[in-house]
Amino acid sequence: MKLFNYTVLALVIGFSSCNNDDEIPEMMTTAIQFENTLNGKDLVLNSSTFTLPSGEAFTPKKFKYYISNVALINSKTGIEYLEPDSYHLINSETNIGIDLGMIPSSNYDQIRFSIGVDAEANAKTDQTGDLDPNSDMAWSWNSGYKFVLLEGEFVHAQTKERTGLVLHIGRNQNYKTITQPISGIQAGKPAIITLTTKVDELFLNPNALKVSELPSTTIMGGELADRIGENYAEGFVSIK
Amino acid sequence: MSRFLILLGSVILFSCVESLEQERESSSPTLILPEISRTLRVTDFPQPERNPLTEEGVILGKKLFFDPKLSANGKVSCATCHQPEIAFTDGEALGDFGVSGNPLKRHSPPLFNLAWNTTGLFWDGGANDLESLNFGPLTHKDEMAADLDDIVAYLSQDKDYPQLFEAAFGKIPIQSAYISRAISQYSRTLISQDSKYDQWKKEEVDLTSIELQGYSIYLNNCASCHQEGLFTDLSFHNNGLDLDYPNPPELEGLYQGRYRISYNPKDMGAYKTPSLRNIMITAPYMHDGRFQTIEEVLNHYESGIQVNASLAPSLQNGIKLSTEDRQALISFLNTLTDEKFISKHAIQN
Numbered sequence: 001m002k003l004f005n006y007t008v009l010a011l012v013i014g015f016s017s018c019n020n021d022d023e024i025p026e027m028m029t030t031a032i033q034f035e036n037t038l039n040g041k042d043l044v045l046n047s048s049t050f051t052l053p054s055g056e057a058f059t060p061k062k063f064k065y066y067i068s069n070v071a072l073i074n075s076k077t078g079i080e081y082l083e084p085d086s087y088h089l090i091n092s093e094t095n096i097g098i099d100l101g102m103i104p105s106s107n108y109d110q111i112r113f114s115i116g117v118d119a120e121a122n123a124k125t126d127q128t129g130d131l132d133p134n135s136d137m138a139w140s141w142n143s144g145y146k147f148v149l150l151e152g153e154f155v156h157a158q159t160k161e162r163t164g165l166v167l168h169i170g171r172n173q174n175y176k177t178i179t180q181p182i183s184g185i186q187a188g189k190p191a192i193i194t195l196t197t198k199v200d201e202l203f204l205n206p207n208a209l210k211v212s213e214l215p216s217t218t219i220m221g222g223e224l225a226d227r228i229g230e231n232y233a234e235g236f237v238s239i240k
Numbered sequence: 241m242s243r244f245l246i247l248l249g250s251v252i253l254f255s256c257v258e259s260l261e262q263e264r265e266s267s268s269p270t271l272i273l274p275e276i277s278r279t280l281r282v283t284d285f286p287q288p289e290r291n292p293l294t295e296e297g298v299i300l301g302k303k304l305f306f307d308p309k310l311s312a313n314g315k316v317s318c319a320t321c322h323q324p325e326i327a328f329t330d331g332e333a334l335g336d337f338g339v340s341g342n343p344l345k346r347h348s349p350p351l352f353n354l355a356w357n358t359t360g361l362f363w364d365g366g367a368n369d370l371e372s373l374n375f376g377p378l379t380h381k382d383e384m385a386a387d388l389d390d391i392v393a394y395l396s397q398d399k400d401y402p403q404l405f406e407a408a409f410g411k412i413p414i415q416s417a418y419i420s421r422a423i424s425q426y427s428r429t430l431i432s433q434d435s436k437y438d439q440w441k442k443e444e445v446d447l448t449s450i451e452l453q454g455y456s457i458y459l460n461n462c463a464s465c466h467q468e469g470l471f472t473d474l475s476f477h478n479n480g481l482d483l484d485y486p487n488p489p490e491l492e493g494l495y496q497g498r499y500r501i502s503y504n505p506k507d508m509g510a511y512k513t514p515s516l517r518n519i520m521i522t523a524p525y526m527h528d529g530r531f532q533t534i535e536e537v538l539n540h541y542e543s544g545i546q547v548n549a550s551l552a553p554s555l556q557n558g559i560k561l562s563t564e565d566r567q568a569l570i571s572f573l574n575t576l577t578d579e580k581f582i583s584k585h586a587i588q589n
Contacts, residue, residue, distance in 0.1 A: 188468035218489035
């Protein structure tokens with residue numbers, strides 16, 4: 001047993017010393033996965049087991065958002081990998097990951113991404129890939145994309161009735177860029193970065209929203225939408 | 241020796257490049273630019289870099305424009321509400337020709353001189369360009385109610401469309417973006433610039449004395465917003481139609497006019513100035529078609545204006561015209577009807 005341990009140790013040392021020289025592969029496979037959560041649990045659509053931060057029972061029906069312009073940064077060397085044509089629709093039903101494929105090897109220690117799509121991509125909707133307007137995320141009466149979409153039903157605190165909640169948040173002022181430290185990524189080794197998306201955060205910091213007290217629970221623009229934009233700028237998507 | 245080799249090499253390289261270019265030329269679509277009358281008073285033909293007008297694109301776009309199979313029930317095409325014989329409008333205040341049969345909430349606007357509508361399309365200017373606009377009528381449940389994936393499937397399996405798409409856009413899978421681009425190209429070729437007014441400006445015909453009198457009434461009373469040339473300033477104004485603007489959340493600010501796009505209080509109840517070209521064949525009038533006749537429109541400007549916070553300053557006192565002046569103005573407006581445009585784009589068959 002002891003012998004075995006030493007063998008493993010010797011192998012590891014041998015292996016890493018090789019790596020430390022010049023045998024780090026030039027490219028490494030990298031992927032990002034998202035865990036969509038509410039109340040600290042995995043988000044499940046059409047399940048009635050959730051509550052909103054303001055206390056109302058809530059059944060989520062649709063939850064989708066754009067993550068764009070993803071970059072990995074090595075803050076020590078200044079190396080930055082920026083994914084080209086980087087627009088990803090994260091859909092809680094079908095697509096909960098971003099495959100960056102083979103990227104230049106580096107000890108990346110930061111990730112930068114944006115919620116929504118940048119002003120240039122948001123100015124037109126005749127686009128392909130994840131920006132194809134077939135996804136229900138393009139506005140046709142006001143050219144541009146919904147950045148974050150949440151639809152569901154909650155039990156109203158006063159009327160006790162099931163009430164629709166529709167959040168379609170877009171517009172350029174709600175394009176938010178986030179930089180987070182990441183750890184454990186080693187040049188040349190396959191990397192999986194896990195991000196957690198907390199639906200709760202749409203209703204929390206800095207603008208606490210009590211849905212039962214809102215003048216309208218259909219929010220598709222205007223001041224209230226911008227306040228939700230402020231909320232998702234921090235804490236909504238973060239490193240697990 | 242080595243020089244000779246380099247020379248030889250570059251000759252070979254050159255001939256390769258040339259043949260590649262020839263190949264590309266023979267298969268790439270033919271760029272076209274429409275002829276523009278100086279009477280439109282424009283300096284160029286604006287179009288997005290990503291979607292320049294080509295012969296092949298326009299042919300495809302025209303076929304798509306008139307194809308009811310794009311709609312959910314196979315019965316509604318773009319041309320259902322944009323009929324060529326009435327300058328691509330539908331003659332109804334709020335048409336109910338869509339898949340659901342529900343009346344629309346906006347009047348179907350005529351379609352012409354769209355390339356110059358660079359301040360936004362739709363009555364409130366919400367669409368940045370035609371390429372983005374088209375997905376509205378294609379997918380709205382009260383219009384063509386299409387599922388974009390269904391359209392792509394239909395077109396991909398059709399016997400003619402795949403070839404037409406390849407000719408227009410090259411060897412790529414049919415996608416919603418290209419459907420919209422082709423329709424946009426066709427729409428940009430709808431140019432109305434051959435009315436009696438245009439012929440008069442080009443000194444090819446004379447206006448009658450009553451038409452001339454109407455022209456000066458137009459210049460004095462209407463031309464600040466309906467600017468000569470395109471006969472619109474392409475801007476947005478509140479022309480005193482309403483005093484308040486209901487805002488049911490599910491309609492996303494529909495009755496607020498331009499405000500729903502700009503969130504600028506000055507734009508509350510403001511809509512884009514429509515062109516006066518073809519005005520006499522494109523009744524009813526206003527964004528909701530509330531006025532059936534041009535007389536009703538003139539009555540509104542004379543005595544119907546609702547003074548409100550965002551009213552266009554030039555309309556504070558209304559526009560008062562004598563009966564005689566009205567008749568003259570209407571005579572002039574008739575010179576803006578473009579029969580050549582109508583017959584050029586009439587459905588042939």
